[in-house]
Amino acid sequence: EPEVTQTPSHQVTQMGQEVILRCVPISNHLYFYWYRQILGQKVEFLVSFYNNEISEKSEIFDDQFSVERPDGSNFTLKIRSTKLEDSAMYFCASTHASAAFYYTFGSGTRLTVV
Amino acid sequence: AQTVTQSQPEMSVQEAETVTLSCTYDTSENNYYLFWYKQPPSRQMILVIRQEAYKQQNATENRFSVNFQKAAKSFSLKISDSQLGDTAMYFCAFTSGGNEKLTFGTGTRLTIIP
Numbered sequence: 001e002p003e004v005t006q007t008p009s010h011q012v013t014q015m016g017q018e019v020i021l022r023c024v025p026i027s028n029h030l031y032f033y034w035y036r037q038i039l040g041q042k043v044e045f046l047v048s049f050y051n052n053e054i055s056e057k058s059e060i061f062d063d064q065f066s067v068e069r070p071d072g073s074n075f076t077l078k079i080r081s082t083k084l085e086d087s088a089m090y091f092c093a094s095t096h097a098s099a100a101f102y103y104t105f106g107s108g109t110r111l112t113v114v
Numbered sequence: 115a116q117t118v119t120q121s122q123p124e125m126s127v128q129e130a131e132t133v134t135l136s137c138t139y140d141t142s143e144n145n146y147y148l149f150w151y152k153q154p155p156s157r158q159m160i161l162v163i164r165q166e167a168y169k170q171q172n173a174t175e176n177r178f179s180v181n182f183q184k185a186a187k188s189f190s191l192k193i194s195d196s197q198l199g200d201t202a203m204y205f206c207a208f209t210s211g212g213n214e215k216l217t218f219g220t221g222t223r224l225t226i227i228p
Contacts, residue, residue: 043205044219107158
């Protein structure tokens with residue numbers, strides 16, 4: 001079964017550093033998403049992306065965040081200057097245009113900011 | 115805005131018994147999609163079951179079934195013949211479709227006791 005692949009699985013970074021989280025969505029999916037889950041809390045929507053532009057973003061997705069699809073396969077989330085409160089699990093997801101409710105999640109990247 | 119409420123932060127049940135997890139939601143949409151996701155200690159998001167609101171028949175997947183009450187905006191998950199591997203966090207989620215974001219509840223931590 002096709003998978004959404006996320007790398008790295010765990011990243012530790014110093015506060016103030018930039019990090020890039022990478023995702024490879026399923027090849028024929030057109031809609032891409034990032035979600036965040038702070039330890040012990042619920043999963044929160046960050047941003048959705050379609051046709052090379054952001055289609056929706058949450059209040060969490062402020063100027064320190066950006067997303068990009070640099071080539072035909074990768075979908076990245078960049079955090080410019082990490083804060084301690086950015087420590088969380090970050091999930092990438094994708095859906096197919098004609099099967100919008102068939103969300104597929106990646107296995108997540110655990111980001112630890114120290 | 116849609117909201118999803120899971121009123122049971124924790125539940126436990128003996129192995130082989132049946133357990134029901136509750137979920138209610140609020141929306142003004144007539145058509146939408148509901149999901150239950152399982153999150154084991156690995157923190158991966160695993161789809162358990164999905165329900166399309168326009169379908170009156172309750173979805174089932176092996177030991178997992180839902181009780182979808184559209185008028186009451188209720189979407190409970192029943193796990194029959196519970197197994198130790200069912201121990202996990204369970205999240206209820208909602209989307210209005212059209213490749214919109216998922217909105218998650220706060221989760222229920224389920225423990226299966228041997």
